[in-house]
Amino acid sequence: MSQSTVVSAPGKVLVAGGYLVLEPAFSGTVVSTSSRFYTVVTPKARKESQKITVRSPQFLEATWTYDVGTGSPLEVTPAAHNTSKNKFVHLALRTVLSLAAGTKAPSHIQELLSTGINITIVGDNDFYSQSAKLASLNLPRTLKSLSQLPPFNPLNVHLADVHKTGLGSSAALITALVSALLLHFGLITETTFADAASADRRFAHNVAQYVHCLAQGKIGSGFDVAAAAFGTHIYTRFDPSVLKDLLSSDTPSSQTLYSVLSPSNPAWDYKVEPFKLPPLTRIMLADVNAGSDTPSLVGKVLSWRKANKETSDKLWETLHQHNRSLATNLQLLTRLSEQDPENYASAVKYLASLQPVQWAANPWQPPEEIPIVEKFYGAHRITQDIRQNMKRMGELAGVPIEPPEQTSLLDKCVTQAGIIGGGVPGAGGYDAIWLLVCNPVDCSPELPPVERVEYLWSKYDELKLSPLSAEESHAGGARKENIDDIPGLKDIIVVV
Ligand SMILES: Nc1ncnc2c1ncn2[C@@H]1O[C@H](COP(=O)(O)OP(=O)(O)O)[C@@H](O)[C@H]1O
Numbered sequence: 001m002s003q004s005t006v007v008s009a010p011g012k013v014l015v016a017g018g019y020l021v022l023e024p025a026f027s028g029t030v031v032s033t034s035s036r037f038y039t040v041v042t043p044k045a046r047k048e049s050q051k052i053t054v055r056s057p058q059f060l061e062a063t064w065t066y067d068v069g070t071g072s073p074l075e076v077t078p079a080a081h082n083t084s085k086n087k088f089v090h091l092a093l094r095t096v097l098s099l100a101a102g103t104k105a106p107s108h109i110q111e112l113l114s115t116g117i118n119i120t121i122v123g124d125n126d127f128y129s130q131s132a133k134l135a136s137l138n139l140p141r142t143l144k145s146l147s148q149l150p151p152f153n154p155l156n157v158h159l160a161d162v163h164k165t166g167l168g169s170s171a172a173l174i175t176a177l178v179s180a181l182l183l184h185f186g187l188i189t190e191t192t193f194a195d196a197a198s199a200d201r202r203f204a205h206n207v208a209q210y211v212h213c214l215a216q217g218k219i220g221s222g223f224d225v226a227a228a229a230f231g232t233h234i235y236t237r238f239d240p241s242v243l244k245d246l247l248s249s250d251t252p253s254s255q256t257l258y259s260v261l262s263p264s265n266p267a268w269d270y271k272v273e274p275f276k277l278p279p280l281t282r283i284m285l286a287d288v289n290a291g292s293d294t295p296s297l298v299g300k301v302l303s304w305r306k307a308n309k310e311t312s313d314k315l316w317e318t319l320h321q322h323n324r325s326l327a328t329n330l331q332l333l334t335r336l337s338e339q340d341p342e343n344y345a346s347a348v349k350y351l352a353s354l355q356p357v358q359w360a361a362n363p364w365q366p367p368e369e370i371p372i373v374e375k376f377y378g379a380h381r382i383t384q385d386i387r388q389n390m391k392r393m394g395e396l397a398g399v400p401i402e403p404p405e406q407t408s409l410l411d412k413c414v415t416q417a418g419i420i421g422g423g424v425p426g427a428g429g430y431d432a433i434w435l436l437v438c439n440p441v442d443c444s445p446e447l448p449p450v451e452r453v454e455y456l457w458s459k460y461d462e463l464k465l466s467p468l469s470a471e472e473s474h475a476g477g478a479r480k481e482n483i484d485d486i487p488g489l490k491d492i493i494v495v496v
Pocket residue numbers: 056058086087088089121122123159164166167168169170171173216
């Protein structure tokens with residue numbers, strides 16, 4: 001394993017900015033998750049010249065072999081014996097190998113390929129629903145039960161049949177795979193890649209963004225790939241015209257690929273503004289397990305917007321103001337915690353024991369805590385305003401962005417003690433909900449809000465809810481890993 005290259009990339013939750021983030025005039029607040037995808041690239045132990053074998057050991061029959069040509073342009077062909085296709089993986093390999101062949105000393109690439117390459121891809125359990133597994137083990141759907149599952153738990157299904165939880169498996173996987181390959185072939189270096197603002201990290205982002213669009217057959221806003229590459233941030237999209245020519249060409253040359261995807265190409269105009277959730281708070285996610293088709297929601301909302309310019313412009317502007325205020329408000333809370341950690345911690349502990357409606361109504365509140373409490377109450381109000389306007393967007397467009405079932409669930413959640421706010425992430429629908437909860441170090445004698453929410457979810461009869469174990473990742477996006485630091489990763493790699 002000594003010559004292995006391991007890279008991980010996080011999943012995402014778009015807490016504000018669904019639909020708006022598709023347009024460059026608006027932005028989205030995306031939180032990256034502690035749950036990650038891992039890619040391990042290793043020279044084959046048994047030499048198999050010009051062959052790349054990709055394995056996803058969490059799934060049945062998930063091995064794909066590719067033959068790499070020796071000519072120019074370099075071809076990557078799926079082997080005839082593959083039992084399924086994996087467009088995402090195939091296009092990632094083809095793109096990075098083509099870039100490598102064009103920009104590195106060909107002899108160096110040839111040397112790596114002449115041994116053959118093994119790639120293992122695994123996603124943290126959170127990316128796929130674990131409800132069936134928990135039920136088979138007779139375990140309740142709680143965070144504690146999730147922590148008892150082995151890492152990278154095999155799902156005993158084919159990849160095509162898996163139930164995804166909405167954390168953005170393909171974006172995290174492509175970003176981790178592309179970055180690992182770029183590092184392995186020496187197109188970027190470990191030291192520069194470690195810096196989120198570096199040209200190398202931006203190169204990995206651009207390549208991942210291209211591969212993801214190509215594999216999906218469409219250009220979305222790209223917030224999911226940006227979160228996988230850079231971590232939590234406020235995202236403003238790139239102008240899709242940067243990829244137009246590449247996407248319409250069958251096999252772009254290495255030179256064309258490089259000139260478009262290069263970090264110095266000024267046509268990449270996306271913006272990544274720093275953001276993080278305030279200290280002593282925690283994001284909680286529930287997989288609602290009812291499923292929604294994001295592309296169909298997006299299609300309907302966008303055609304409604306086109307046909308109702310004036311009304312939608314007003315709604316978009318209102319939502320944009322609320323989305324920005326939420327981000328500003330949460331950033332201010334982080335600043336208040338830095339300026340006065342003691343009063344901040346004491347205010348969070350106090351808020352954790354009361355319902356949000358009671359937060360601003362305490363005449364005995366110590367004066368130093370008042371600005372902190374007010375900001376938390378402000379965040380609560382803004383998240384409620386965002387929900388209301390997103391729901392209205394759905395009603396006007398005739399799509400279930402916050403359907404009645406989700407409204408009742410969220411209403412129950414956000415009136416619990418210590419819950420700052422919540423909503424339907426991303427495009428909304430029946431997929432999932434997110435909550436932001438106060439998470440003081442010690443809540444005694446009260447129950448911590450996290451446990452209150454878990455209890456409510458476990459007893460909620462109207463919908464089948466499973467918590468996800470993800471928290472916010474503070475690792476800042478994709479990163480090179482040491483295989484020994486990731487529990488369970490070494491054990492799942494097939495050494496051949
Ligand atoms: N563990 C995995 N190993 C290999 N490929 C994967 C894995 N998980 C997801 N994928 C790829 O991502 C695709 C799913 O992409 P998509 O439907 O866009 O899901 P998502 O919304 O989670 O990003 C799969 O068809 C497969 O090509």
